[in-house]
Amino acid sequence: MASDLLSIGKSGAMAARAALDVTAQNITNASTDGYIRRSVIQAEVSSAGGTGRAADISLSGVRIERLVRNADMFRQAEVRRTGSDSARANAEVSGLENIEDALEQSGVYNAVVGFESSLQQLASDATDPALRASVVESARTMTRTMNIAAQSLDQAGQGLQFEATDGVNQINILSAELARVNLRLTRAADASSDQTTLLDQRDHLLEEMSKYVDVATTFNADDTVSVKVGGVDLVSNGTAKTFSMDVSATDGTISFKIDGAAVTPTSGGLVGKQQALDKLKEVRTGLDTIASTLAAKVNDIQDDGEDLNGDQGTAMFTYSSGTAITAANIKLAFEDGAKIATAPLTPLVSNAGSRDQSNLAALMSGISSVDPAGKTDKLIFTISSAVQGRKVTRDALDAIASTAKITLQAQAGVSLDNEAANLVRYQQAFQASGRVMQVASEIFDSILGIK
Structure with a gap:
């Protein structure tokens, strides 16, 4: 159980760190001409059961599925x-x-x-x-x-x-x-x-x-x-x-x-x-x-x-x-x-x-x-x-033309308010994942301490 918790916590910390990097990049380039806001799409990490238990699904954490540019080709x-x-x-x-x-x-x-x-x-x-x-x-x-x-x-x-x-x-x-x-x-x-x-x-x-x-x-x-x-x-x-x-x-x-x-x-x-x-x-x-x-x-x-x-x-x-x-x-x-x-x-x-x-x-x-x-x-x-x-x-x-730009900007532009909220959210996710790994370590130590 402790090993599973460690892998789950590790995947969560890595995903949150990647999301923080993308959010920081959005904030840095908020006024850059032609920059299109990025978003991180996360997905669950799942694995099938062992021999004879192929139907069982085990959730093993989170992963970065893809990095998305928030721009619609039609609007562009x-x-x-x-x-x-x-x-x-x-x-x-x-x-x-x-x-x-x-x-x-x-x-x-x-x-x-x-x-x-x-x-x-x-x-x-x-x-x-x-x-x-x-x-x-x-x-x-x-x-x-x-x-x-x-x-x-x-x-x-x-x-x-x-x-x-x-x-x-x-x-x-x-x-x-x-x-x-x-x-x-x-x-x-x-x-x-x-x-x-x-x-x-x-x-x-x-x-x-x-x-x-x-x-x-x-x-x-x-x-x-x-x-x-x-x-x-x-x-x-x-x-x-x-x-x-x-x-x-x-x-x-x-x-x-x-x-x-x-x-x-x-x-x-x-x-x-x-x-x-x-x-x-x-x-x-x-x-x-x-x-x-x-x-x-x-x-x-x-x-x-x-x-x-x-x-x-x-x-x-x-x-x-x-x-x-x-x-x-x-x-x-x-x-x-x-x-x-x-x-x-x-x-x-x-x-x-x-x-x-x-x-x-x-x-x-x-x-x-x-x-x-x-x-x-x-x-x-x-x-x-x-x-x-x-x-x-x-x-x-x-x-x-102005209306078309505003419509695209609403989708592709960087909102500092939204990015600030994302910073808090992903930072808390990173801290929570770290806490999961800490708890896993404590549980593992407790098991080893049993006589």
């Missing part, structure tokens, strides 16, 4: 999925806000309105040098403002491209590390501390990767994981492929590849930046169209009229580089206000100083027909509406 997948959606929405909103600021802070709408207003003021006296100089100055302001707006949009695009490049680098770092974790998992002993630590690293790397692109995971029997992005393998066993990004030289949009194969992720921060760059392309095209259409209309009408010197009108707008007028290269073609063709063209007859404003009226009518101010306002309104709409979506996705 939900955290990755919702986190990826949230990251996409946040990246897109941030990019769209930069585009909105580039347009609004440049003052391009006010500059276009100012140019149209100066022409209307000129109609009060088409020969007034001061009013003509005002038109020239407002035209110069408008072209420079368009240049600034285009440069600001370019800077917003370069910022998005730089951030996307950093995201691509991070994906390659994470995928290479995940491949190394896979290799170590294949060599780790089952239920060992090393294995549970590697599993924490594996899950943490997957969560971090999902912030950049949505990942499809397949968990293998040896606890390694295979990762696909857009249906293409990124990590398989101990091998990680190269994730790369291409930037269009014509419009600045981006696309992605894995070892040269095109992929189309649907979520994650990189997709948000891709969507913002697509919107930037749309805005930039719209601004270029406004600049080129306005310049073409004004130049055509200038050609049909006479300036204050009696000469045929010349183009008011030209470009500083390239082959066509855009918002980035539009500039004023002349500085002399007398070259504004306000009078109708009269071949073979010089009407210097003419007060006939027929061509000025045609100029204002032509500008009104292409409506640069209205189109600029619509362009700004479009991007502003997009920002507000995406913010609503972002807030909703953030709430969903």
Whole structure:
């Protein structure tokens, strides 16, 4: 009997000590990012009877059955999925806000309105040098403002491209590390501390990767994981492929590849930046169209009229580089206000100083027909509406992602209160097991002392 008590007490003390070690590990890593709470599962140690008594069961103490990581794979997948959606929405909103600021802070709408207003003021006296100089100055302001707006949009695009490049680098770092974790998992002993630590690293790397692109995971029997992005393998066993990004030289949009194969992720921060760059392309095209259409209309009408010197009108707008007028290269073609063709063209007859404003009226009518101010306002309104709409979506996705994290944290997170209670419980279990062994020793001594 004493020998049985000793083995039972010993098994209980060893189990309690292991449980205390796990509890201490939980407390130590309570604030460690990616750490998942461990629990010890204990089971009875039982043995069958001797010969002819196989049906008899003898309980012989307690043992550690397994070490459990308190994380549900479904909840982890939900955290990755919702986190990826949230990251996409946040990246897109941030990019769209930069585009909105580039347009609004440049003052391009006010500059276009100012140019149209100066022409209307000129109609009060088409020969007034001061009013003509005002038109020239407002035209110069408008072209420079368009240049600034285009440069600001370019800077917003370069910022998005730089951030996307950093995201691509991070994906390659994470995928290479995940491949190394896979290799170590294949060599780790089952239920060992090393294995549970590697599993924490594996899950943490997957969560971090999902912030950049949505990942499809397949968990293998040896606890390694295979990762696909857009249906293409990124990590398989101990091998990680190269994730790369291409930037269009014509419009600045981006696309992605894995070892040269095109992929189309649907979520994650990189997709948000891709969507913002697509919107930037749309805005930039719209601004270029406004600049080129306005310049073409004004130049055509200038050609049909006479300036204050009696000469045929010349183009008011030209470009500083390239082959066509855009918002980035539009500039004023002349500085002399007398070259504004306000009078109708009269071949073979010089009407210097003419007060006939027929061509000025045609100029204002032509500008009104292409409506640069209205189109600029619509362009700004479009991007502003997009920002507000995406913010609503972002807030909703953030709430969903937060709920998923809270749900996982309730299961996998460390509660210091619970762990403190476990410390007391396992310490008392350890002391009780020690007392059992002490009693066994006393009983055994008493038996030996019988005469």
